[in-house]
Amino acid sequence: MTKIVDELIIDNHLKLRKLKNDDLENYFKVNTSDSAKKGFMAILSTLNGAREELSEIIAEYSSNEPNECGYAIEYRGEFAGVATLEGIGRKRFEHVANIAYSLLPKYMCKGIGTLAVRKLCDYGFETFPLTRIEATVATQNIASNKLLEKVGFVLEGMKRNSCNYQYLGLVDENIYALLKKEDDYKENI
Numbered sequence: 001m002t003k004i005v006d007e008l009i010i011d012n013h014l015k016l017r018k019l020k021n022d023d024l025e026n027y028f029k030v031n032t033s034d035s036a037k038k039g040f041m042a043i044l045s046t047l048n049g050a051r052e053e054l055s056e057i058i059a060e061y062s063s064n065e066p067n068e069c070g071y072a073i074e075y076r077g078e079f080a081g082v083a084t085l086e087g088i089g090r091k092r093f094e095h096v097a098n099i100a101y102s103l104l105p106k107y108m109c110k111g112i113g114t115l116a117v118r119k120l121c122d123y124g125f126e127t128f129p130l131t132r133i134e135a136t137v138a139t140q141n142i143a144s145n146k147l148l149e150k151v152g153f154v155l156e157g158m159k160r161n162s163c164n165y166q167y168l169g170l171v172d173e174n175i176y177a178l179l180k181k182e183d184d185y186k187e188n189i
């Protein structure tokens with residue numbers, strides 16, 4: 001039985017905390033910003049779609065065997081973004097999860113994404129039977145590629161024309177992974 005903890009403190013100003021229904025407007029914004037349009041394959045188109053997704057994440061908090069572990073990234077008491085481990089607890093694939101993340105534009109380029117992703121990976125490895133966390137990123141998403149490398153993810157390969165992004169069309173995608181057994185983590189992020 002594994003319950004998702006309420007919050008993960010990173011430092012005095014930064015933490016991950018459970019999402020709540022009141023986050024709806026920000027959850028919608030963070031998934032539909034211009035940067036998100038370049039970063040995600042499919043983009044939410046309605047507030048109702050966002051509400052549904054948010055409810056699904058919140059519902060997982062009361063599960064003894066969650067499939068998803070999603071957090072709000074909170075900076076100085078404000079909603080700054082989201083970070084999610086997806087696919088935890090998949091039968092026969094309990095050892096693998098995918099990570100996704102997005103920030104509101106005003107919080108980008110301050111190191112917040114790197115710290116949040118690292119914290120969520122630490123928590124994921126400590127809490128769930130994971131040995132591998134994966135991320136798939138469009139090759140042109142420089143910020144996300146850099147973030148993963150800073151955390152210690154290893155580039156395993158590139159899939160050509162692998163995804164048809166709603167706003168970019170066909171893109172090549174880099175496949176990254178971080179293994180629990182490897183001491184991949186970089187010291188100075």
Ligand SMILES: CC(C)(COP(=O)(O)OP(=O)(O)OC[C@H]1O[C@@H](n2cnc3c(N)ncnc32)[C@H](O)[C@@H]1OP(=O)(O)O)[C@@H](O)C(=O)NCCC(=O)NCCS
Pocket residue numbers: 035036038039040100101102103104107108109110111112113114115136137138141142143144146147150
């Ligand atoms: C990807 C994302 C979370 C990065 O978060 P962030 O907090 O801005 O990133 P950080 O400040 O931790 O920076 C990580 C690295 O990327 C670089 N970087 C950040 N934004 C950049 C940009 N727009 N262009 C080029 N490099 C950028 C930083 O300089 C840093 O590298 P450095 O230490 O060598 O200087 C953020 O850009 C975002 O929310 N994008 C939209 C959603 C998205 O693409 N999600 C990922 C889908 S796979």
